[in-house]
Structures are given as C-alpha cells and as structure tokens.
Amino acid sequence: MPATPGRRPGLYLHVPFCSAICPYCDFAVTTGDGERRERFLSALLEEVALGVPRGWEGEFDTVYLGGGTPSVLGLDALERLFEVARRHLPMTPEARISLEANPEDATPERLAGWRGLGVTTISLGVQSFDDEALRYLGRRHTADEARCAVDAALAAGFATVSVDLIYGLPGRGVAAWRRDLEAAVELAPDHLSCYQLTVHPGTMFGRRQARGERIEIPDELQARLFRATHEVLRDEGYEGYEVSNFARAPRHRSAHNTKYWDHTPYLGLGPSAHSFDGGRRWWNERGVAPWQRLVETGVRPIAGGEELGTADLLLERLMLALRTAEGVELEEMRSRYGVDLEDRDGERLVRFEAAGLLSREGGRLKPTLEGLAVADTLARELGNLTDPSRSRGN
Amino acid sequence: MALDRIRNFCIIAHIDHGKSTLADRLIQRCGGVEARDFRDQILDSMDIERERGITIKSNTVTLRYVARDGQEFLLNLIDTPGHVDFSHEVRRSLMSCEGALLLVDASQGVEAQTLANLYLALEYELEIVPVVNKIDLPSAQIEQTLEEIESDLGLDPFEAVLCSAKEGTGVEDLLEAIVTKLPPPTGDPAKPLQALIFDAEYDPYRGVVLLCRVVEGTIEPGQSVRLMHSDKEYEVEEVGLLQLKHVKRPRLEAGAVGYVIAGIKAVQDIAIGDTITGAERPAAAPLPGYREAKPVVFASIYPLSTDDYEDLTKALEKLVLNDAALTYEKDSSTALGFGFRCGFLGLLHLDVVQERLRREYDLALLLSAPSVRYKLKLEGGREMEVDNPGLYPDPTEIAQAFEPFIKASVMMPERYIGSVMEICRERRGEETTYRYLAVGRVELTSELPLGEVLFDFYDRLKTVTQGYGSFDYDMLDYRPTDLVKVDILVNGEQVDALSQLTHRDKARARALHYCERLAETIPRQQFKIAVQGAIGGKIIARSTITAFRKDVTAKCYGGDITRKRKLLEKQREGKRRMKMVGAVEIPQSAFVAVLKTEKD
DSSP states (O other), X not given: OOOOTTOOOEEEXXXXXXXXXXXXOOSSOBOOOHHHHXXXXXXXXXXXXXXXXXXXXXXXXXXXXXXXXXXXSOHHHHHHHHHHHHHHSOEEEXXXXXXXXXXXXXXXXXXXXXXXXXXXXXXXXXXOSOHXXXXXXXXXSOHHHHHHHHHHHHHTTOSEEEEEEEEOOTTOOHHHHHHHHHHHHHHOOSEEEEEEOOOOTTSHHHHHHXXXXXXXXXXXXXXXXXXXXXXXXXXXXXXXXXTTEEEXXXXXXXXXXXXXXXXXXXXXXXXXXXXXXXXXXXXXXXXXXXXHHHHHTTOOOEEEXXXXXHHHHHHHHHHHHTTBTTOEEHHHHHHHHOOOHHHHHHHHXXXXXXXXXXXXXXTEEEEOHHHHHTHHHHHHHHSOSSOHHHHTTO | OOGGGEEXXXXXXXXXXXXXXXXXXXXXXXXXXXXXXXXXXTTOOSHHHHHXXXXXXXXXXXXXXXXXXXXXXXXXEEOOOOXXXXXHHHHHHHHTOSEEEEEEETTXXXXXXXXXXXXXXHHTTOEEEEEEEOTTSTXXXXXXXXXHHHHTTOOOGGGOEEOBTTTTBTHHHHHXXXXXXXXXXXXXXXXXXXXXXXXXXXXXXXXXXXXXXXEESEEOTTOEEEETTTTEEEEOOEEEEESSSEEEESOEETTOEEXXXXXXXXXXXXXXXXXXXXXXXXXXXXXXXXXXXXXOEEEEEEESXXXXXXHHHHHHHHHHXXXXXXXXXEEEETTTEEEEEEEESSHHHHHHHHHHHHHHHOOOEEEOOOBOOEEEEETTSOEEEEOOGGGXXXXXXXXXXXXXXXXEEEEEEGGGHHHHHHHHHHTTOEXXXXXXXXXXXXXXXXXXXXXXXXXXXXXXXXXXXXXXOEEEEEEEEEEEEOEXXXXXXXXXXXXXXXXXXXXXXXHHHHHHXXXXXXXXXXXXXXXXXXXXXXXXXXXXXXXXXXXOOOOOOSOOOHHHHHHHHHHHHHHHHHHHTOEEETTEEEOHHHHHHHHSXXXX
16 A cells, blocks of 8 residues: 555654663663663664665654663764764654653753754653652652653753653552642643553563562553543643643644554664554564664664555554544545445444444544543454454344 | 073173273183283273263173183173163163173272162063172272172172172182073074164164174074064174174074174164064064163254354264264254254263264364253143243243153262252252161162252262262153243343253242353453343343443554554454354353353
C-alpha cells in the first residue's frame, strides 16, 4: 500500500542507554560506560549514513529520539548525530524534533543546548511527584528535582514540554494518583503522557510478580484510575487525544506518535527500532552487540519483517484508531481498506453504541471514555475480516 | 474328543482380584502361547482394559492340559467381564460353562461383586471351586478369607485352592481341581443343533465371528443355520477353536466351545444370547435365559470441533461393530451443533466408549450430562419414554413421571455404615437396610433411583469407605417421581446442551453447581452476564459475571504494533472456538468444566 499523499514520514532514533535499568522497563535498554556509548554512537551514525531504504518516499517532518535515555548522550554527540542525519536523510527544514530526557539530566545548561540544536519538544520522564513512588519505580530523581526540571524546560523555550507519569502502582489508589496529577497540572506542562504500570515478563517487576508479589492492580481499580485520569485532565483543560496522551492544545499533540496511530510511514534506526513503509514493517536487531556488528559491516541491521495484508492493516488501523479520541472515519475504512463497517458490522456497532462504548458522529466512529478503556476488545470484535460467523449473517 | 475330556469353565471375581493374571498363568502352563509372545493379561486385549485392569469384552481360549493321570483334556476358559455394567455378558458366559472358579483376593476378602457373581453362577447351577489368590502378599489373610468363603458365600473352605497367580504357585493344583471337581459337559452330537452365542467379535475381513457353546447337536461348514430370536438364516463358512487365534476344525460338537463364521455383516444383525439351530432340523425351542442388553444411561456426544462430526460418525459406526450394547442416534444442539444421543449399559460403559473414541479415533469430545430414561404418563393417557431433556414435553401435559430404581448392594467394614447410609439418604434411597456377613463386615442394600447413582456415587462411596466399600446393583423397577427439567440461561438465552432432567429436590443444587461453574469459566465480557438456572420460567439459581472495564494496553508505538496485532489475532483465534449464546461467547472449556462429572 503506498504512503498516503500529503503525510510525511517520521524518523525514530533509538538510544538504548540508561544510567540504570528501571524495574518496569521492557524496552531495549542497557547501561554502559563512555567507551561503549562512543562505539554505539559511531554505529548509529553509520546506520544513519546508509540513508533511506530503496523506494522510500517523502521527507521526514518529525524526528523522535527515544530510548533508553537519549539525554545521556552529550551535547557534542547529539550535534554530530543531527548533522549526519540532516546530511544523509531527507528532512524538511522545519521538522519537529522530540527528545526524551530524565529530570536529573535536564539542567538549564543542557536544556539550552538541546534547544540550540533544534529540539522542539522535550519529554521528561518524571513518572511521579511522590518520592516513595519514585523509589518504588527505581527512579534516580526526587519529586523536587522533577519540579525543577519541568520549570527549567518550560523556561527554555521549547515549543512543547511534555511530562511522563505512571499510575496503577500497588497500594496507590485514586486519591494518591489525583495528587500526582494535580502536582503535574500545577506546573502547567503543554503535554502529559500517563501510562498505566504494566508488568512485562522479563523485567524486574515481571520476575517479582512471577515469584508471587502482587504488582499489577485489579482491573476494576485500573478502570477507575483510567477514568480519573481522563476526567481530572479534561477539567484542567487537557484533551485526552489518545489512551495515554493529553495535550493542552492541538498543536502540542505528539505529531510523531500520531504517525504510528494512523499508519503514516516511519523509519526507525538504532537497535530494536521498527520501520513501516505503508505496507511492510521491519525491525532492527534488538541487542546492541548484534545490531552493531551488522552496521559495522555496512549491512542494514534488520532482524525481521512482515508484509501486511489488507486484513492485517485493517485490524491495526482499527486497533490504533480506537485508541484515539478522534476514532476513525468510516469513509477512510471504505476507501483505504475496502470495508464498510456499517454494512458488515451494523449489529455489532449498535450493540457497542447501546453499551455506551462507541458513538457515530459526522461519519466518524469514536470511542467513548468507557470504549477507550476497552479499545482492544472493540478492535478485536470489529477488525475481523475473516470471521466465519459473519458470512452466516451473525 | 469325548465329552468327559472337556471342561468348560469361567473365572468369576471382583475387579482387581487377579482374574486376568490367573488366566494368563493357566494359558502359559498349558502351552497356549509361546513364552516370547507372552504379554501379561493376554485375554484383556483392549488397551483400556489393560490399563484399568478390568475386563470389558469377554475373551475365550481353549487349552490342552495333560492331567496327572496322563489323560489329555480340552479346557475351555471362558473369560467374563468383571464389572456390574456388563452383567449381561457375565450371564451369557456363565450359561456356556459347567463350572466356575470363584477367585477371592486373600488380602481383600469377599466383596459385594464376588457375592453377586456367585449368585449368578448358582442361578446357572454351576459347580464352584473357590480359589484364594494373592497368598504371596504380606497383607494376605488366608485364614480370614477362608472363613468368609464359608460364612459369606456358604462354600466349603476345604475345597478351596490356594494360589498366587502372580508367582505361579498353586497353578498345578488348580488345573487338577478343574479336571477332577468340575463336571464335563453333557449333550448329544446327533440331536438337533442348539448353540448359544455368548459373544461376538468383528473381523474386518470375515465379518462377525460368533463365539458359541454347542449344547446339543453338531455345527459344520456348509450347514444352513437359523438364529432363533432374530429369526435370520445364514450358511456356516467356517468353525474352529479359540486358541488365542482361530484354529479351523471340521466341525464343533455338543459340549464344545468355539467360533462360527457365517457371512454375518454386522454385530447389529445378531443378538448375543441367541441360539443357533439347524435350518433343516431345528430344535424345538431356543436355549433359556435370553435377555436383551438394554441401555440404561444416555448422554449426547458432540465433537469439540464441528469439523469432526464426520469422523465421529465413522468412529461410532466402527465402534458398534464390536460393541452391540452401544446405541446411538443423531442429536443436535444450538450451542454445540450436531452430535449423537448414545445409550450405554452404565456409567463405566459410557466411560469406556468415550475413552475409546478419544484414543482409538483421536476425537476431542464433549459429553452432555448423563441421564436415565424416564417414563411419562401424559394427560389423556398416552405414555412416552424420555432420556433427552431436549425432547421433554411441556410439563403441563405430564400427569405422572416415573424413574428407574436399582437395588444397590454395598459391602464394607461395619465402621463405615453410618456414612454410607447418609449417602443413600442424600440420594433418596428407600428401604435402606443392612446385615452382618461376618464379624465386622456388613452388606447394606438400598433401593436407589438410578439417576442419583449417575453423579459421583461411586466416588463418594470410595471416599467415605476409604476404598473398602464395594458396590453392585440390579435394575429394579420404575417408580413415581417428581421430575423437573432444569434449564440454564445465559443472559436470558437457554443453553440447550446444559438442560437436564432431575428430581425437584435436587434441582436447585444442580442448577447452582452449573451456574457457578459457568461463572468461573466464561471470561468476562464488555457487559454484565447473568447465568441462571430455571425450571420453566422460574429462576432457581443465579450467578453473575461482572463486565470487564479496562483491557487497553497503555503504550502502543512503533515496535508494539505488530506484537499487539498478533496478540489480538491470537485472542480472536481462541474466540473462534467459542460458542455464541445470544451475544455471549462461551468457550468450550466452560462446557467441559460444567459437564465434567464432579469427580474431578
């Protein structure tokens, strides 16, 4: 499927280093000394220098540095990276550049430096404004340090300052979470990402839970926390435009992340990074060492990929669209995927509407707040091209 | 061979008392099989029999034995099945014998079934030789067992042969006892033919192979014969002896036990217990004691995957070739699709059939709750029988319902009598009485509705008697009952495969059990689900499955999308196996959990 015209692709750069590994994190991360970081950076520059794959169309208008913690790279390193990227990859002059940073790295000097390099959005991994919660999460900063970092970031002149928070910690109920949210709102960031703590196997929390420790909270409480998040932030003037993302104005929404949700192509570089060209998705080697070995021999460090059929694309698009407040245009489903949901799934739509999970407005299918909370189920039920029960008119 | 050199006998015993091992030993001793071909328990040929240590289909073997006086004898060992469900097969086997070895485990003593089998043997006027087995066991109580043989069975303990089938001790004495104490058959080869069919096997190349005892007359290839009860004629193709394989003979004469092949296509064409006679010179009457094997337990079998329906059909067609007691007819359920309503001789028979379908035909199955066959007297005088809840008429049309009763006999050490009487009371037992068989040993009898025995009765009995209780039963009669049909509703929609017929007093508990099991196994969905048990329109039990309110994953960026999509696809694959009842998806596992008998 060709890239949709008018939508420019996004560029993702993965920096896997962290000063320590958080017990909940299941991204491709590693600690590592200066020498290893230096070698990594050279390899990343080499991968960037390979340019876009053959047949890749369009100029990047968003760049996202994620990780890991890209803020652990020094200013010189970032400068070299941007310089090489601009030289080898097609980029619009006004491309928005986002950088993930830890509060302890966000000193006024560094913030000014990043700003000077053209970073437009800074995303701070605050996670909580409660010292005890921060310790539980294995973070290396305090609530006060977090406040200082947010204030400093706001003062540094970025187009958007975003704060990441985590909720659903065991023993912390709705009241504690409201305090966290209010502490964040008081600082008036432009954007908030509020993620529910998810326990992944293979993480420290995953191992602890496997040994019998209760970390993940009951889903009834999850639902209440989810609802509280959206309600508190709505009342404070933040639009919940995605399951976990809130913006004070449309211009503060994450333009780069939105590309993931509406099937705009993106190119991912660095270990474990995923790329999507509109019909194919592929991913790099996850480990730094194997990724580095391939890059150093001049080969694209790809570990695997898949060709997405119409049924796959449809399911993904619905799964992703139903995670956003905007939902999906029924016309888009018809023209892009050849599926008339009202025709094929009318009964199911009516059932979901009656249950207060979905609404149809102006030709769009939108999840309600309750619907957003069960978006996975909605997508599974609706995004099914091959369900045999449908042919029987079920 | 002269009649006085023939002995026809069987071994009767309680399960596990070592019958098959003893049979093996006799076969080995008489050279019936090469040592290198010897598999333990040769006569139990089906895997399930071997595994469970029970005999389901009886097998028969002819042994050559040279006695201590130098004379050669033909010993026809007619194996009998060892479980109450198969007592019709036991009867036919006994009818083919003149004598029986009554086997008692020296460590267990006399059990209910031993007694029941003895009564059967006495009914057929068999000469009995008591055999005390397992004398090698450290727990063997030989003296006490001999006392029980005298007091419980009324047999002469001095006639008893002591042996250990496992070790082979006492086998010589036993063979001598067979030829000296058991009578030879009588009969006249010149009289009109009367041969009893006591079993049949299906051979894919030869058709049905009848196993018979020739009582009078002679049967030989080329002869036209008639089956007296089913009134069909065939021409005999081959006759012979059963020496673990078929050994062809020119004829079988009165007194002989052997096989007959007569171009019969299916087991359904014959009735076990029928009499073969000559078409040209028929006997005046068939042999006595013919009884139809009637199924008393019914259940519907559905393939777990509807794609397997064809395979299930073929499997049942093949199974009945070997199992004349199994009946089946088409059935269907809205929730489970097409299946078969099957009739069984009892719960063990049901288990065996289910196991054979699973193992021999590799089918994954779902069984509905077993039911007995009820008799209904309708308003207006018409009568009907019903075993399938799906065919239960409108209750207002029923004047009176009747259910089958059994006479149950439980033997146990006296200390368990209180708990066992309690079980019988719970299960609506009538006329529950007991008597002392010996010091410390009692036999309890109770008239119980068969329907109450279908649900975990054996297991409860085993539990409360710590394995020391033994159980046997006979069908009694039909008695008036307060029958109701319990329906299970999921969000108001009836799940037909879960309906069942039960006594009104048991309806609530049964319904609640189903509701709770379903509530545990149906996954939560986006809306609240009510699971109810009802009689007619009246709700008698209820469980609720709350709606789930959050399942969305927190993060979904570049790398998560493929993983997330695959997860949804996998979940969806799981849902394809679900059955829709109204808007509710019920996984197969919920049906399995509910319909699984409570013993698990």
